[in-house]
Amino acid sequence: MTLIKSISGIRGTIGGRVGDNLTPIDAVKFAAAYGVWLKRQREKDSYKVVVGRDARISGKMIQNLVMNTLVGQGIHVVNVGLSTTPTVEVAVPMEHADGGIILTASHNPKQWNALKLLNDKGEFLDGDDGAEILKIAESDDIVFADIDSLGKITKNDAYFDLHIIEVLDLPLVNVKAIEAERFKVVVDGVNSSGGIAIPLLLERLGVHVVKLYCEPNGHFPHNPEPLKEHLTDISKKVVEEHADFGIVVDPDVDRLAFIDENGEMFGEEYTLVACADYVLSRTPGNTVSNMSSTRALRDITEKYGGKYEASAVGEVNVVKLMKKNKVVIGGEGNGGIIYPELHYGRDALVGVALFLSLLADKKMSVSELRKTYPSYFMSKKKIELTPQLDVDGILKTIEKRYQNEQLTTIDGVKIDFPDRWVHLRKSNTEPIIRIYTEAKSQEEANALADEFIEEIRAIAGI
Incomplete structure (x- = not known):
């Protein structure tokens, strides 16, 4: 089971040990860290956050934990209930809110859930803000409101419409x-x-x-x-x-x-x-x-x-x-x-x-x-990570081997050949290496992906 802390939020599987999975305690800790970050953005008399969720079985539980954590920090919550990620993003500026939280693990299976964090524009936080929240979550800087300063939850079911x-x-x-x-x-x-x-x-x-x-x-x-x-x-x-x-x-x-x-x-x-x-x-x-x-x-x-x-x-x-x-x-x-x-x-x-x-x-x-569109075919494959796998070292080796090709290294390694390309990168949301390729036929795209999978395995000795 897994807990992944990244600049885009916290994502993990439900149940298990605190710190190893997305447990109630982890959900509260990261929601509280977000609340602290939110208040640091600007000083004002009151704060408001929009909170929605997808239909995951764990959604109601996680949403209640998150909302009441914010209430405990003196932050008002607009509960849009069952929602979509873009609907919450639209709702934040419409509510003149200070931020938003979406409870969803996107395409991950049902045992997963996540806190996706938004700013006051209804957009995902950048790397610096995400890193600050992760730092706050591991600190002693989280303080809650007194009895006369608690936030309130308001329900609004109108946002689909x-x-x-x-x-x-x-x-x-x-x-x-x-x-x-x-x-x-x-x-x-x-x-x-x-x-x-x-x-x-x-x-x-x-x-x-x-x-x-x-x-x-x-x-x-x-x-x-x-x-x-x-x-x-x-x-x-x-x-x-x-x-x-x-x-x-x-x-x-x-x-x-x-x-x-x-x-x-x-x-x-x-x-x-x-x-x-x-x-x-x-x-x-x-x-x-x-x-x-x-x-x-x-x-x-x-x-x-x-x-x-x-x-x-x-x-x-x-x-x-x-x-x-x-x-x-x-x-x-x-x-x-x-x-x-x-x-x-x-x-x-x-x-x-x-x-x-x-x-x-x-x-x-x-x-x-x-x-009517240009005909390209893509292969999307992946390799499961293990503790022994030095991903950065593997990517550096690939980079050296293909240094005479057109390379881009702002996100893993992408090699642009004249009629095809391959992109190798660590996933931000799952413990895997993604291998994306594109070519003029599905067979060529699959073959290119398999070729690099074998090359990675040879480099890693697996």
Whole structure:
């Protein structure tokens, strides 16, 4: 079992020993550290934090612990209950709150949960702020409020609707055109909050919704990471229902993948490519994704006369570069759409609305749309870490071996060959090394990944 403390928050498995897992004591300690950090940002009479959760079985327990810890620090809490990560991000500035906490372990299995921490803009904390919170958590600087200064909890169930209204009000979301197409869509909500939010959005857009695993009970019916091997049920359902396409989200609804009308994956990497195609066609500009994302976004951006740049992996890194480059759309190749016109956070709801607007405009099937984009194929593999594995040493060795190739080392090692690339990095959220590759065919991408896995094993002697 595992507890991972990082600048983006604290993530771990439920149960077990304090300090080794995400126990109630660990949840309270890190929530309190966040409260202390929040008060250090500026001195004022009262503070407010928005708190929401996905549908994980442990969600209510962890949320109650977190909320009441903040109350004990004299911080007022807006409880948005069952929610999505982007919904909480939208709620923070709407509430004029000082920050937000989302209780979700994103794509991790049901035994995991996490505290994701936001600033007063509803954006993830940067590295310095995250490091300060980790330091506070291990210090004696946590002080609680007296009896007359306790915070209060206010419940607000309106934010699914408010979030959807914000999406529908975006100038590029063509509600009338989408309604006219009378789309039929299957939604896999992996029995979490996406099973509520995505159908609500689609119904507002006049889409006929077929629900699959949309009961928010936290019992994930398959591995919640939206990868091809986990999505056989929705692939069958789309074909059986003669649907136009399928929508898949992860438990906290910041990742988005599509299934075409034939039950085939549109490609999680191409979620951002398609949405960027639509946005760039109407508002030309620059784009950003991370180093592990497809080259197709670069190709589409340059087609419209814009500039593409890659950041280190991690939403906070993507957002930082997006702001610097004043981009019109960006995100991550794992199906994470960041549309600054709404907010700087990965948002499956805005991704769905932009994709539907694109389909309504193009008047073609999802499989036909996919054929209009540059054809790249990606392999995403990983190696489990062990205490004996010197990851940094391995990456240094790889770097030396390929020093005559085009290298980027801001986040692990990325090697850009003329017609393919490989990116090797330590995960920030799991004890693994990720090996991402991309090439002109799936066979070539898989072979490249396997080649580097064997090379890593040889270097490590495993």
